[in-house]
Amino acid sequence: MLKSRLLAAASALTLCALAFAHDNTKPDDAIEYRQGLMTVIGWNFGPLGAMVKGKHPFDAADFAKHSGRIANLSDQLLEGFTKGSDKGKTEAKSEIWANWDDFQSKAKDLDTQAKLLAEVAKANDEARDKEQFKKVAEACKACHDKYKKD
Template sequence: MFKQTLMAATTAAILATSVTAVAKESPYADPAPAIEYRQKSFSLIAANFGDLVAMLKGKKEYNAETAQKRADAVAALAHLPLEAFAVKGSDKGDTKAKPEIWDNWADFEKKMGDLQTASADLAKVAGNGDMGDLKKAIAATGKTCKACHDDYKNK
């Protein structure tokens, strides 16, 4: 219960200070906080998305209200990490990001946009109770995650 409350509170705090991810400018002058920001953003995306996957697989009972909250969080959070990659020097340090991100910025930016689009589509269907719709939307969103991880994340 504490973990769910903490996750909900953290998600709410991030959503309350919603940031438009514009890769050309970033509020970070130093790479360390930028790396931490994007890692925490991805952790929150994974936690919320993981709950949806658990519902789909029957590991958690499907609850339309909770599914909608999780999907809305993923859709909002998907906009956060990109700006933190634009910080000079954030390719070094405590990061699993591959240097190819900065060599192929346009492709990376497109893949982050694909995540934003797929997660917005997920949010449109997560609470409607149709497990077929949910399965398709989860698969599409997961595919965008995998595409980026395959090319741009060290294991």
């Protein structure tokens, strides 16, 4: 009895923490957050793209550094898409919230591919790096094509 009450209390605290992080947020703050996140991801994506396209010499350490940073951020994206944050200065389509499961699945795919890239990038294998980079880029594009305004 006590144990179940303790479990219930612990569970309530966890829910509370989740609620704090997500649902008490003002829409504008969520929008600013997810745009900031995209900017930081983009900043680190740029040098990877330049190396993959041969616009910049391949540098394994640099490739690993930027890949690692993206992998540390890609699991934070969903948090920024709080309910009600389809209104405001945003390029996010309202279809996101109408198709939440699909959107969530696409966001998780990006995270999976980004974390794989960070792992692959540790091995200093240029061909595999480039191959996995393309999967990350495809995951970005799959979501942007469907859920981002032009």
